[in-house]
Amino acid sequence: MNIRFPLIISLCVLSLFSYKDEPKKETTPTPLEKLTKTITLDINEANRLGELPLGCIQNPLPYKSGVVIAQESDLAMPQEHHPAFYGCFDWHSAVHGHWSLVYLLKNFPEFAKREEAIRMLNENLTAENIAKEVAYFSLNRESKSFERTYGWAWLLKLQEELYTWDNPLAQKWYNSLKPLEDYISNAYIEYYPKLVYPIRVGTHSNTAFGMSFAYDYAQTVGNTALANAIKDAAIRFYSEDTGCPISWEPSGYDFLSPCLQELDIMRKVLSDTEFATWSAAFLPDLHLQNLSLAPGQVKDRSDGHLVHLDGVNFSRAWCLYPLKDNNNAYNLATEHLDYSLSKITDGDYAGQHWLGSFALYAFKTKSEAGF
Numbered sequence: 459m460n461i462r463f464p465l466i467i468s469l470c471v472l473s474l475f476s477y478k479d480e481p482k483k484e485t486t487p488t489p490l491e492k493l494t495k496t497i498t499l500d501i502n503e504a505n506r507l508g509e510l511p512l513g514c515i516q517n518p519l520p521y522k523s524g525v526v527i528a529q530e531s532d533l534a535m536p537q538e539h540h541p542a543f544y545g546c547f548d549w550h551s552a553v554h555g556h557w558s559l560v561y562l563l564k565n566f567p568e569f570a571k572r573e574e575a576i577r578m579l580n581e582n583l584t585a586e587n588i589a590k591e592v593a594y595f596s597l598n599r600e601s602k603s604f605e606r607t608y609g610w611a612w613l614l615k616l617q618e619e620l621y622t623w624d625n626p627l628a629q630k631w632y633n634s635l636k637p638l639e640d641y642i643s644n645a646y647i648e649y650y651p652k653l654v655y656p657i658r659v660g661t662h663s664n665t666a667f668g669m670s671f672a673y674d675y676a677q678t679v680g681n682t683a684l685a686n687a688i689k690d691a692a693i694r695f696y697s698e699d700t701g702c703p704i705s706w707e708p709s710g711y712d713f714l715s716p717c718l719q720e721l722d723i724m725r726k727v728l729s730d731t732e733f734a735t736w737s738a739a740f741l742p743d744l745h746l747q748n749l750s751l752a753p754g755q756v757k758d759r760s761d762g763h764l765v766h767l768d769g770v771n772f773s774r775a776w777c778l779y780p781l782k783d784n785n786n787a788y789n790l791a792t793e794h795l796d797y798s799l800s801k802i803t804d805g806d807y808a809g810q811h812w813l814g815s816f817a818l819y820a821f822k823t824k825s826e827a828g829f
Contacts, residue, residue, distance in 0.1 A: 497796055499821040505570045506803060508562045510814030511555035512571055514546040516578055520807070522548045526600035539594050541587040546811045550609035550662070554815040556582065557616040560631075561818055564623045576627065583631040592637050595645075606649065607668030610642045614675035621679055646672055647687045656695040658720075660712025660770065665695065666719035667773075673726050689727040696720050700739040708754050713769030713816070717741060718777035725780065747786035753797035762808040768798040772816035776823040788829065795820050 521536045521544065537544040543552035559575045569575065595601055617639045620632040646668075656665040669688045676685035702717035721741060725733050743749040751774070754767030771794040778791035795817070802813040 497792060497799065497821075497824075499818070499825070501566055501568055501570075504562050504566045507814045507818055508559065508569060508571060508575070510803070510810050511546070511558040512574060512578070514807075514811045515552055515555045515559070515582065517545045520547060521545075524549060524604055526598060528598035528600065532597060539590070539597070541590050542582045542584075543591065547807070549605055550612050551812040551815075553609055553616055554612040554812065557612060557619055558815045558818050560616065560619045560623070560628070561822065564619065564625070564628070579627075579631060583634050585634045588634050588638050592641050595641060602645075606663075607646065607665070607672070608662035610646065611668045611671035613638060613642055615671045618675040618678045643672075643676075643681055643684050646684055650687050650691040653691065658716045660707065660709050660714045660716055661766070664714050664716060664719055666692070666716070666723045667714050670719065670723040670726065673723065677726075688723075692723050692727045696724055697736070701742070702740050704741060704749070704751065708767060708770045711763045711766045712754070713766040714773050715770060715777065718774055722777040722780070744781075744784065744787060747784055749786055749790065751790050751794075753794045756798075756801070759801065759804055759809050760806045765806075765809040765813070768802060768809060768813055769816050771795065771798040772813070772820045775820040776816075779820070779824045779827045779829060782827050791820075791824070795824070 518535065518537050523536050523539075525532055525539060527533060540549055540552070543549050543556070546552040546555045556579065559579060562569050563572060563575055595604060613635075617632060617635055620628045620635070653665070657663045658665070669692055673685060673688045673692075675681070676688065699720065702720065704715070704717040707715055707717060717740075721737060721744075724736060724740075728736060738745040741749065754770045756765055756767045759765045759768070775791040775795040778787040778794075781787035798813075799817055802809055802817060804810075
């Protein structure tokens, strides 16, 4: 009889019990060097990215309409329902196309097509046009939830950008948009108490994304009611979350990271101490500065859904840059931003109508984090 086989089994069993009983070792974050490569939003890059919204905010077709047809009068060209935000293929892309131009005008006085951008914004952002935009939300029962909450979030981000720009034009546009801003702020406050579960996807309806942008706006303009509604909902939805499975990301059509968007809103609503404790349990590898996360790969940028993965690279970057004392986060953010930055002006409308805004917002968060 061969006695080695049962002996080997016994040793394996003993080793398992020995491992289980071994006390866990304390782990501390590992410091990493920052990337030597830097990416800068200089005037040349600003001019290049600015061509994208300039090429679409007054381009009415092609357009993906969100209207639910309840009666014949609902059938109309998009510009009839949305005289301000009728370009860039869909409403939300038109909104953040306007945000892009405001951001560039505000931060680059030497922007090459400054006069053209101002003309377009003046033509689109009138009180009359915004009154029609507001009226659309009462068009029928279904239109009440139009663009909830992705487009809502970008509209408030546009208003935040205007509010913080000390310029007479910005004030004029802000005042024109105020009725739509008020409608959307109130719609947020009404919506969150009814939402029992968060939506944890990598596309438009992601709850954490809508909260994060709206919370920035609320804090900036002093909308305490909205800020409190968002904070209460975020803590209710996410405070007990641990071990987010970021290795499952991205899905095939994602342009947002469910894990990182949740991290982003919790960073904003928790104190620094609370966030440090919560994030260590939520994304332990990132806390320990050893998270591995490859940029999303795109094989066909003419496919409007597949090109979403360039977007996930930019949105990951804007969630990671604000983690100032985490060099792993900085490295990942820069790698993701760099990967897709040169690929979004390839001449195909599927990506060009929206990706410039994502790249610019990643640069904005990078700058605000001091990088």
